[in-house]
Amino acid sequence: MKKQLLTRLAPAPAGPYSQGIQFGNTIYTAGQGPIDAETGKVQGDTIEEQTAKTLDNLKYILEQAGATFDDVVKVTVHLSDLGDFQAFNEVYKRYFKEPYPVRTTVGSQLLGIKVEIDAVAILK
Known part of the structure; x- marks a missing residue:
């Protein structure tokens, strides 16, 4: 059975999609960016700040x-500038530990943000 995941701690969806869906023991999140849930504005100017906020939104x-x-x-992971990869990776490593999840990182045209991340999780 499909269950919608919704929290006020992460930004509300900006379109016809869910923040996350749980199907059985599998969780799928929508792509999250560095958006503050209260203000709806981008939080952070640097890739490091934006990555931390994005990962916090995923955590919620x-x-x-x-x-x-x-x-x-x-x-x-979608990065607006692949030149930010190393700086992004340093923040990413603070949130995940070994064994790290598999990951795909691509350069994307993002509107007003430097990073967008989605995830798939399996509950034990």
Whole structure:
């Protein structure tokens, strides 16, 4: 059975999609960016600041299903500038520990943000 995940701690969806969906023991999150849930504005100017806010938003959605970053098995990352990869990676490593989830990182045309991330997690 499909269950919608929704938290006020992460930004409200800007279109016809859910913040996250739980199907059985699998959790899928929508792509999150560095948007402050209260103000609706981009938080942070640097890739490091924006990555931290983006990952915090993902964390809040995962928590709605009782999951943590330890439960994440797949991550997709969109960077507006692939030159930011190393700085992004330094922040990313503070949120995930080994064994790291599999990950795809691509350069994307993002509107007004430097990073967008979505995840798939499996509850134990």
